[in-house]
Amino acid sequence: MSWIWFHKLGSPKWFYQWSSKWATAVFLIGLLATLIGVGWGLGFAPTDYQQGETYRIIYLHVPAAVLAESCYFSLGVAGFVYLVWQMKMAPIFIKSMAPIGAAMAAIALLSGAIWGKPTWGTWWVWDARLTSVLVLFILYMGIIALQNTLEDVTLANQAAAIVSVLGLINLPIIKYSVNWWNTLHQPASFSLTKKPTMPMDMWLPLLIAVIGFYCLVAGLAMWRMQSEILLRERRTQWVKEKVMNDGV
Amino acid sequence: MHAIRKKRLITIAVILFILSAALGLVMYALQQNINLFYSPTQIASGEAPVNTTIRAGGMVVVGSVHRNSDTLDVTFDVTDFKHNVRIQYRGILPDLFREGQGIVAQGKLMNNGIFRASQVLAKHDEKYMPPEVSDALKEAQKKTTTKPSTSDF
Numbered sequence: 001m002s003w004i005w006f007h008k009l010g011s012p013k014w015f016y017q018w019s020s021k022w023a024t025a026v027f028l029i030g031l032l033a034t035l036i037g038v039g040w041g042l043g044f045a046p047t048d049y050q051q052g053e054t055y056r057i058i059y060l061h062v063p064a065a066v067l068a069e070s071c072y073f074s075l076g077v078a079g080f081v082y083l084v085w086q087m088k089m090a091p092i093f094i095k096s097m098a099p100i101g102a103a104m105a106a107i108a109l110l111s112g113a114i115w116g117k118p119t120w121g122t123w124w125v126w127d128a129r130l131t132s133v134l135v136l137f138i139l140y141m142g143i144i145a146l147q148n149t150l151e152d153v154t155l156a157n158q159a160a161a162i163v164s165v166l167g168l169i170n171l172p173i174i175k176y177s178v179n180w181w182n183t184l185h186q187p188a189s190f191s192l193t194k195k196p197t198m199p200m201d202m203w204l205p206l207l208i209a210v211i212g213f214y215c216l217v218a219g220l221a222m223w224r225m226q227s228e229i230l231l232r233e234r235r236t237q238w239v240k241e242k243v244m245n246d247g248v
Numbered sequence: 249m250h251a252i253r254k255k256r257l258i259t260i261a262v263i264l265f266i267l268s269a270a271l272g273l274v275m276y277a278l279q280q281n282i283n284l285f286y287s288p289t290q291i292a293s294g295e296a297p298v299n300t301t302i303r304a305g306g307m308v309v310v311g312s313v314h315r316n317s318d319t320l321d322v323t324f325d326v327t328d329f330k331h332n333v334r335i336q337y338r339g340i341l342p343d344l345f346r347e348g349q350g351i352v353a354q355g356k357l358m359n360n361g362i363f364r365a366s367q368v369l370a371k372h373d374e375k376y377m378p379p380e381v382s383d384a385l386k387e388a389q390k391k392t393t394t395k396p397s398t399s400d401f
């Protein structure tokens with residue numbers, strides 16, 4: 001197998017040019033899919049036999065929760081790549097992605113609480129699922145804080161990468177918390193590998209919303225990475241030329 | 249792969265493995281503390297402490313809910329299909345509280361084996377369906393009575 005793509009990915013200049021072509025398209029596809037999925041789910045999907053309309057919050061809650069975990073997984077991989085190969089792009093990715101993942105975790109926690117009050121009868125309970133997602137949110141906050149407070153860039157990169165990798169252990173805990181322990185939170189409603197726990201006209205908008213969230217996050221991450229690349233590479237010839245020509 | 253990178257990779261893998269193992273053991277040891285509630289079987293076997301604030305969870309037994317007509321007092325049984333626990337509660341129950349639905353109650357187990365709850369939370373399962381489908385399912389169930397599984401709550 002050729003490793004050229006891997007080395008290309010490690011070049012800020014190459015990534016900047018490649019992502020400039022794709023970021024807007026990916027973001028717009030994400031926006032469209034999110035609007036369709038969430039709009040369909042909130043407005044047109046059938047009501048639930050027990051919860052009535054309250055259940056519709058899953059069209060926001062589930063995509064946000066899925067992305068909160070996926071974003072963290074990508075941070076862990078990037079942290080690993082940085083610690084082993086010292087690839088320049090990895091900390092740029094971590095710095096750009098962490099706030100997005102934190103926002104997703106926050107949306108999942110808040111929407112879950114808003115749903116929990118009418119459904120369970122409480123905003124919050126310290127069960128294994130809720131607590132492990134709160135830990136995920138705090139990990140994101142830790143990574144953001146490390147990246148922004150350490151003056152020494154190399155030290156900040158390393159510290160954030162280490163936390164990203166170690167935090168990976170939390171992901172299986174989140175995923176299996178509802179199976180390993182007694183929790184108030186129900187087992188997963190949405191899975192691509194198992195038989196859906198809901199009929200197609202409820203499941204399909206959810207699937208579209210999840211895909212939409214993935215694309216939205218990818219587009220946002222590319223934009224944030226572009227800014228970060230320009231900032232970090234400001235002394236290189238290609239950035240100077242770009243600024244001279246385009247006046248960014 | 250370059251020797252230094254290989255060394256770093258192995259170091260990180262080993263650290264991750266050791267940390268995961270340590271965390272796994274800690275969680276295994278603290279299992280009872282991480283569990284949100286005691287099941288009726290655990291209460292029946294005396295695992296749950298008496299006169300201490302704990303949570304008990306299970307499925308509300310169909311036909312076991314008795315409401316006092318003058319007060320907000322209510323008693324019902326919860327089950328895990330092996331043992332039952334009787335729960336007493338005074339207050340307003342959540343909207344999703346109904347027979348055959350999972351609940352988690354916080355309160356104290358008394359010496360007579362009855363659980364006096366100060367808070368009752370409804371547990372929801374991961375299944376969603378439109379009302380028409382649910383009605384159709386109930387019709388079908390009347391014809392063939394199926395045994396409920398413990399994973400339903």
